Every structure is written in C-alpha cells, then in structure tokens.
Amino acid sequence: MPNRLSDATSPYLLQHADNPVEWYPWGEEAFAEARRRDVPVLVSVGYAACHWCHVMAHESFEDAATAERMNALFVNVKVDREERPDVDAVYMEATQAMTGQGGWPMTVFATPDGAPFYCGTYFPRDHFQRLLEGVATAWRDRRDELLKQGDRVVTALSGPRTLAAAPPPARETLDLAVQALVRDYDHGHGGFGTEPKFPPSMLLSFLTAQHERSLPLQSTGEPTPAGLMAAGTAVGMARGGIYDQLGGGFARYAVDREWVVPHFEKMLYDNALLLRAYTRMSRRPSDTGLAEPDERALLHRVAEETADWMVRDLRTSEGGFASSLDADTEGEEGAFYVWTPAQLREVLGAEDAEFAARVFDVTEGGTFERGASVLQLAQPPADPARYDRVRAALLRARADREAPGRDDKVVAAWNGLAVAALAEAGALFERPDLVDAARAAADLILDVHVRDGRLVRTSRDGRAGTSAGVLEDYADMAEGLLALHGVTGEARYAHEAGRLLDAVLEHFGDGEGGLFDTADDAERLFSRPQDPTDNATPSGRSAAASALLTYAALTGSERHRTAAEGALSPVSLLAEKAARFAGWALATGEAVLSGPRAVAVVGDPDDPAVDELVRTALRWAPLGTALSRGDGRTDGDVPLLRGRAPIDGRATAYVCEGFTCKLPVTTPEGLRERLAGA
Incomplete structure (x- = not known):
C-alpha cells in the first residue's frame, strides 16, 4: 500500500x-x-x-x-x-x-x-x-x-527541568564568558574548537557588543579580546570556502578548522543570523578598533552579498524565505560549487584563469574531491575591477550547472530572523529593496501563519501547515517585527509583536520564570522540551528574552521586562561552563547592561534627515536598543512615541532609558553623543 x-x-x-x-x-x-x-x-x-x-x-x-x-x-x-x-x-x-x-x-x-x-x-x-x-x-x-x-x-x-532563579547577568558574568571563549578560540583561523567548525553567528553578536561596551564610543578604539575574536572569526569565514565567493551566503559548517571545505548545504537561519552579525560588525568606522579598514570593507561586502543571496535564491513567490538549499547536485555533494583549473580556463581563458586560480586558491591537486577546489579568497585581489569581472563570469557559468534542490517551506522562526536582519541591513546600507523584502516576509507570516492569535510553524506555496508554532517561532517573529517597526515606523508591526509576546507569556511559562519550548495546549509528547542553550539558532528561551526586553523598552511594560529577566536566568550558569552554547543569551545580557536604551526618531516620513537619524541609531546604539520611528503628529499607540514631537519642524531623536529621556537632538552627531552618554 x-x-x-x-x-x-x-x-x-x-x-x-x-x-x-x-x-x-x-x-x-x-x-x-x-x-x-x-x-x-x-x-x-x-x-x-x-x-x-x-x-x-x-x-x-x-x-x-x-x-x-x-x-x-x-x-x-x-x-x-x-x-x-x-x-x-x-x-x-x-x-x-x-x-x-x-x-x-x-x-x-x-x-x-x-x-x-x-x-x-x-x-x-x-x-x-x-x-x-x-x-x-x-x-x-x-x-x-x-x-x-x-x-x-x-x-x-520527563523529570523536572526548572533551573534555579537567578538575577539578570551582571557585568562580571559577561566578562567571565569572554575569558572562557578565549580559552577555546582558534587564534590561527578564528572560530572556536577544532573540526568540524560551525559559524558562531550569535557569539559574533555577543562579542561585538562586548567590544563596543568596553570602548568609549567617541574615542579612537583599540582591539579588545572580544573584538579580536569577533573580527578574526568573521574575516576567517569570509575568506574561506565556507563562504560562497561567487554567489554569497554561508554553508552550514566547515569540515576542517581552516574554514576551507564546507558541508555545502545552505540554511536560511545561518545566513539570517550571520547577515545580522556582519551588518553590525561593519556598521561603524574602522577606528573603533573592531577591524582594519580593508577587513571592515570585506565584512560590509559579505553582509550585502549575503542579503542579496537570500533575496535572490531563497525568496519564494509569496514573499517568504525558503528553508535551505541542498548540499548535493547530480548525486554528489558540492558539485555545484567547486572548480578545477581546466574549468576555469574553459570559462575565462588562460590569463584570467591564472588570475582566478591565484585569487581563489584553485590548484591542480584541489582542495576537494577529484582534483576540484572550493573557492577561497586566498588574498585580497590586487586588481578589483578584474576580480569583479572574473567573478561575474564564473557566476554566470555556474548558473548553467544543475542547481541544488531547494526546501521551499517557510518556517516562521527563521523568517523572523530574516526579517530582523534584512530590515537593519536595508536601513544601514541604504537599500530600500532589502527593507521591502523584510516587509513582504513579515506580511506573509502575519497573513498565512497566524490563526486566532496563534502561530502555525510552516507554510508552503501560501498554504499553512498543521504544526503548531513553538517558542522560537513566536520569539524570533516578534524580534523581526520589532526591528521592522523601528526601520519603517509602521505601528502595526509593533502591535503584532506584542500579541505574539503576550501569547508567549500566556502559554509557554513554566511557573518558575522560565519558558517551555512548546505551548501548554500543544501535543503532549513523552517529555516537554525546555532547552536553554543556543545551538544553530537562538534557543526559544533566549530569543524570547531578547524580544521581551526590546518590547519592554518600547512600551514601558514591567511585566515584559520581568519575564525577560526570568528567561535569562540560565546565563550565569552557562557563561563559564558552556559559553559557546549561550551566544544569544549572552548578547541579550549585554542589552540588559545597556538599559536597554530606546530611541524615538520623529519627523516628516519623506525627510531624508529622518532616515539619517535612524541610520545613526542603528550604527551607534548598543545591541538590544529599542528603535521607534514616527511622524511626530500621531503616535500610532506606540508608547515610546507619545509626546515626541519634532523640534522646530526638524527631524528629532529622543534617547531614553526606562522612559526617562535625555534632551532631544536634531543632528546625527548629537544623537551619537547622546548614545555615548555625553
């Protein structure tokens, strides 16, 4: 049968x-x-x-x-x-x-x-x-x-899993996590541990935030241990074979410690998290100590290319983002991505092939199977124009190969990660097309995945699946909607985030300040999962803590703030013993230390000065800062915008903490000083 x-x-x-x-x-x-x-x-x-x-x-x-x-x-x-x-x-x-x-x-x-x-x-x-x-x-x-x-x-x-209640992570706890990571850091190639080596996307966000907290924003910075690990890892991956040097986007992991040979599958969640991390790492001038000028330019380029790859290769016809691309084509892993010297010559001719072989480290022996090589950026190209031309020619030629299969189901959680990353990258890089892509994905989830205020986890071809959303779906989607609200000023996204987070508080709590991964009315399995550790994606618990904290800063809700702090209870335990598996929780801990801050930008929606203040906030505000944008006339029932009006008709920014605001400013320089505490 x-x-x-x-x-x-x-x-x-x-x-x-x-x-x-x-x-x-x-x-x-x-x-x-x-x-x-x-x-x-x-x-x-x-x-x-x-x-x-x-x-x-x-x-x-x-x-x-x-x-x-x-x-x-x-x-x-x-x-x-x-x-x-x-x-x-x-x-x-x-x-x-x-x-x-x-x-x-x-x-x-x-x-x-x-x-x-x-x-x-x-x-x-x-x-x-x-x-x-x-x-x-x-x-x-x-x-x-x-x-x-x-x-x-x-x-x-199936026994009790409740962790002992603990206060939000203190500065000493987060510093201890950095010390633990230093012991496990690969100083030669970046990353942590040996092979196989996975991209530590959430740790990059934590280490970047830690580095920024350690340096006064208005002075020339020096490298910190956190900054050195973040930059070393990000640059190592960007130059390695784990990054698709032609089409953009990262593979799932590298089988070696040098980031050369990847396991070639490409996942939406990896790339959304890495896009957000690379965007944050490249958003400030190089004199802040995180990366050298050429390294910062590389990080910026990789961020934009990854965003473009997501939109080009993962976007579905309904506006969402597919889950993954397969590792195999023609029955072989990686066949779509690797090259032999002979293939370079066939596409480029002898001279350009020799140039490409040097730049991408393609040798006769190969770095992969059957004499083929995974492309790496072995050295910064001495002739950028020639590099761009050669790269474009190889990408066109690769398009004629059998493409990897695509898993085109839309997962709510991972689309939430993509919405947050694309919204911030679009605003910072002045790419409204990326913001539009984030908006379309958010609208698809809200239109197709939400039923009676509850989330369905997946859809395909615009048809919702039958699996109930789990904690990460609610939390990551709320995070994405809050980021999208901050960039676009559309109040409905903040309100929808609030509804999702209210469902988290109503249906996922464990009664002790923690959160289960499944709702109280979900299908009963032989145990109810409750994993506090971050792995390939943020745990539902740490993702919820982040979104709850941002929403509390946006609305002044003590209930959401208390829930965020309760969800962060495991951080103190994980910081020293398992810091590699607590990246997003640690990053959220950094947000707690910063307040978190909240920034309201108001002014005529068509005024470029409003966009510039939003970019300044995204560039200089600490991780976890709640951002809201309005026209200064109607607040859209967003508490942070209430009573915020433009000064003398000019675009204006208010920097607040706990709804206590500093004097408003009307220039990017003034906003940067406010964010630095000046």
Whole structure:
C-alpha cells in the first residue's frame, strides 16, 4: 500500500512520498496502527538539505528488500525535524542519552506508546537490515526488556527541568564568558574548537557588543579580546570556502578548522543570523578598533552579498524565505560549487584563469574531491575591477550547472530572523529593496501563519501547515517585527509583536520564570522540551528574552521586562561552563547592561534627515536598543512615541532609558553623543 506523505507540505516528506516504505506522517494514526498490529514504531527524522539523510534514503528507503522488512516488522514514521522541532528535540535527547551523540538522519525504535528503546543515526544498508531483524526479534522474544528500557528513558527525560532563579547577568558574568571563549578560540583561523567548525553567528553578536561596551564610543578604539575574536572569526569565514565567493551566503559548517571545505548545504537561519552579525560588525568606522579598514570593507561586502543571496535564491513567490538549499547536485555533494583549473580556463581563458586560480586558491591537486577546489579568497585581489569581472563570469557559468534542490517551506522562526536582519541591513546600507523584502516576509507570516492569535510553524506555496508554532517561532517573529517597526515606523508591526509576546507569556511559562519550548495546549509528547542553550539558532528561551526586553523598552511594560529577566536566568550558569552554547543569551545580557536604551526618531516620513537619524541609531546604539520611528503628529499607540514631537519642524531623536529621556537632538552627531552618554 502506498505511504501517506503525498499531501504533506514539507518538501522533505514529499521526497519520500514515492518510497516503497509505507511511511506515515507523525500522528496518532501511526501509533494506533502499531498498537493494532502489536509492532514497534520506527521513527526516522531528518530534513531536506541533509546529505546523510539522502544517502540513507538511497541505500535503504528506496531499496525494495529493505522496505519490505520495514513494512513487515514496523510501523514507519517519517518526520521533518524543521517542521516538528518538538518531536526532534525529545527523541534527540533520548538518542544522545543512549549513544552519547546525535545527528541526522536520526533513527529511533519506539513502543506503540512512543517510548524510545533503541536509537541511532545513519546506518549503512547491510547494518540497517540486520538491525531491523534484531529489533524485531527482541520485540518478539524479549519484549519486557524493551518496555522497561523505554520506561527508564521516559522517566529519566520527563523529570523536572526548572533551573534555579537567578538575577539578570551582571557585568562580571559577561566578562567571565569572554575569558572562557578565549580559552577555546582558534587564534590561527578564528572560530572556536577544532573540526568540524560551525559559524558562531550569535557569539559574533555577543562579542561585538562586548567590544563596543568596553570602548568609549567617541574615542579612537583599540582591539579588545572580544573584538579580536569577533573580527578574526568573521574575516576567517569570509575568506574561506565556507563562504560562497561567487554567489554569497554561508554553508552550514566547515569540515576542517581552516574554514576551507564546507558541508555545502545552505540554511536560511545561518545566513539570517550571520547577515545580522556582519551588518553590525561593519556598521561603524574602522577606528573603533573592531577591524582594519580593508577587513571592515570585506565584512560590509559579505553582509550585502549575503542579503542579496537570500533575496535572490531563497525568496519564494509569496514573499517568504525558503528553508535551505541542498548540499548535493547530480548525486554528489558540492558539485555545484567547486572548480578545477581546466574549468576555469574553459570559462575565462588562460590569463584570467591564472588570475582566478591565484585569487581563489584553485590548484591542480584541489582542495576537494577529484582534483576540484572550493573557492577561497586566498588574498585580497590586487586588481578589483578584474576580480569583479572574473567573478561575474564564473557566476554566470555556474548558473548553467544543475542547481541544488531547494526546501521551499517557510518556517516562521527563521523568517523572523530574516526579517530582523534584512530590515537593519536595508536601513544601514541604504537599500530600500532589502527593507521591502523584510516587509513582504513579515506580511506573509502575519497573513498565512497566524490563526486566532496563534502561530502555525510552516507554510508552503501560501498554504499553512498543521504544526503548531513553538517558542522560537513566536520569539524570533516578534524580534523581526520589532526591528521592522523601528526601520519603517509602521505601528502595526509593533502591535503584532506584542500579541505574539503576550501569547508567549500566556502559554509557554513554566511557573518558575522560565519558558517551555512548546505551548501548554500543544501535543503532549513523552517529555516537554525546555532547552536553554543556543545551538544553530537562538534557543526559544533566549530569543524570547531578547524580544521581551526590546518590547519592554518600547512600551514601558514591567511585566515584559520581568519575564525577560526570568528567561535569562540560565546565563550565569552557562557563561563559564558552556559559553559557546549561550551566544544569544549572552548578547541579550549585554542589552540588559545597556538599559536597554530606546530611541524615538520623529519627523516628516519623506525627510531624508529622518532616515539619517535612524541610520545613526542603528550604527551607534548598543545591541538590544529599542528603535521607534514616527511622524511626530500621531503616535500610532506606540508608547515610546507619545509626546515626541519634532523640534522646530526638524527631524528629532529622543534617547531614553526606562522612559526617562535625555534632551532631544536634531543632528546625527548629537544623537551619537547622546548614545555615548555625553
């Protein structure tokens, strides 16, 4: 009988709709069938851009003999981890507890009640076939042992998770985190740890904020430990193969410590977070000590190119942003991106090919497989005009290759990250097209994903999925809407952010000041996830803390401020012991130290001086500053704008903290001085 994935909105599930495996989507129907047949459930979790998910699919799920065993012995459930992060979280925790490691594809054998009793990740076909037979035999002959194992796992993972309440992070706590990061920093290549090396996007934001706090804004700066780590990492990645030197955008991670050879999948969330970090790092003059002039120019270029790549390659026809691009083309990982010297000569001719080979470090031996090389910016081009011409020619030629597949489902959380990044980059770089892209994505989420004030996590082709939004969806979307309000002055975005955050407070609280990752009326799993650590994306908890803090500064709401501080309780515990996994929480801690500030800019919407004051605020205000823009006549029911009027008809900025405001200013220089505390 055919599997049941053909109506899914997830491209990952649709990839498996024609498998000979009789897949079920996650849901009660699958577990009821397992109880009826009295067989275990095999839960296979992955995502569309996952290379090893494709390998296991080709080896096992498309193989008739393997599928026959799976169908006879199990009820088989296929899960898109991006669509159901709650299901992924509870089974990943079980997998890590049982095996000491995790990853995707994740393979879980569970009882008909969903309790996991055997877990793993990728299995080669022969191993997988033996495993299927072994688990089925154990279920038949030693079922009591498996049931007891499942009970032990459920009991261990469903206990109380509440962390002890703690005050907001103090200056000493954040400084301690920097010291911990110094010990793990790769001074030769940037980044933290060894291989594989992931882009530490949220740590870049924290370290940049820490550096800026350490320097008076109005004086010439010197490098700080935080600034050196931020700049060293950002420049190392920008020059490495992890960055797409032709088309822009970052790959998921590098398999080596030098950032040379990436795992080629490209994720929306990575690039949205990195765009925001690179924008912030490049927004101030080089004399502030964060980067040398040529490095700052590189960071600025990478930020704009990443934004352009997001809009060009990930934007959907409905105005949202797709989740990812695949790593594989033509059955090979990275084939779309790598080059041989012969391919350079074919496209460019001998002289330009020799120039390109020097600039991009393309050698006969290659840095990748079969003599091909991943393009790096081995050295700043001595002839920028020639570099631009060669780069454009290679990009045109690459467009004729088979393009990577695109997972075009729209995820609310990741689109929220994109909205925030594009709105700020668009305003700072004077790119209204980027602000327009942010607005279109925000409008799509509000129009399609919001039902009765609650969020649906995904959509595809303008059709909402069925999975309820989790905490990160509410928090990241609220963050994006607040950033978009600050840039555009459209009050509705601030109000919609407030509604999402009110839903967070009503449905996600744990009663102890913390937050669960799933709502109180969401589907009940064997445990309710509550992870305070930042990984590839901000944890729901730290993302909520950031958005709640900004909203409190915008509105003066003590309720939201108190909730933000409660959500930040784990920071003191994580700062020294696991700083690498608390980047956004630490960055939000920096915002707490700054007040956070709030800036209201008012004036005629068509006055360029208003735009310049907004850019000045984005350039010089500390991380987490709440920004609001208005016409000075109507406040749109945004509390920060109430009573703020232009001075003598001129564009005017008010810098406030706790709704106590300094004297208004009408020039960018005056605003910078106000933000510096002068």
